[in-house]
Amino acid sequence: MQRLTRRDMLRGSTLALAGAAFATPAAIATASSHTQETGKDRDMSRTTDLTGPAAATPEAFDEIYLGRHIKGWPATGGPSGRDARAQSNHRTAGSPEPAEFIVRIDDADLHVMQGADGTWVSVVNHYTRQRTPRETARAAVRDLKGASLVPLMA
Numbered sequence: 618m619q620r621l622t623r624r625d626m627l628r629g630s631t632l633a634l635a636g637a638a639f640a641t642p643a644a645i646a647t648a649s650s651h652t653q654e655t656g657k658d659r660d661m662s663r664t665t666d667l668t669g670p671a672a673a674t675p676e677a678f679d680e681i682y683l684g685r686h687i688k689g690w691p692a693t694g695g696p697s698g699r700d701a702r703a704q705s706n707h708r709t710a711g712s713p714e715p716a717e718f719i720v721r722i723d724d725a726d727l728h729v730m731q732g733a734d735g736t737w738v739s740v741v742n743h744y745t746r747q748r749t750p751r752e753t754a755r756a757a758v759r760d761l762k763g764a765s766l767v768p769l770m771a
Contacts (some may be wrong), residue, residue, distance in 0.1 A: 621677075629675075629683060631673070632718075640727070651766065653666050675689075675691070675718060675749050676688060677739075678690075678751045682755050683758050685722055685758045686723050686724070687720070687721065687751075687754040688720075689718060689719060689723050689729075689750045689751065690718070690719055691717070691719075709765060715717070717731060718731070718750045722757060722758060722761070722766050723765075723766070725765070725766040725771070726768070727739050727753075727754060727757055727766060728740045728769050729750050729753050729754075735748075736748060737752070738749050739755065739756070739757050740755050740769055741756075741757035741759045741760050741761060742756045742757055742764070744750070
């Protein structure tokens with residue numbers, strides 16, 4: 618068996634670096650051409666099409682999505698018109714007041730937050746922004762993949 622020398626290591630690493638340098642522009646060109654053709658990135662798990670205005674006040678919803686019962690309503694009034702304090706034990710950190718929007722998956726509270734740009738995120742999919750709380754709840758159902766939502770400990 619031949620012994621590996623510094624010259625062999627240097628030659629191998631130079632070839633690997635040259636191969637990477639030639640492959641990178643081709644990969645970038647392929648990705649950018651796909652984005653230009655479709656208007657969307659290839660990795661849709663991280664990006665969401667946020668074109669169009671976000672609703673100033675999201676509307677209440679109650680539906681079955683992928684076999685899970687999701688519902689949501691503004692914190693100022695529950696599905697029956699009552700105050701959200703009577704509907705949910707969900708609170709923002711450090712505040713006795715309820716969150717701005719209440720979302721439930723199978724009667725378990727899903728903590729949702731609205732960003733400064735008007736998009737919404739949840740504790741289940743915190744790095745994916747959605748336009749509405751309904752889209753956020755649907756994304757959480759997809760990410761849970763049948764698992765139960767556990768309570769958030771504040």
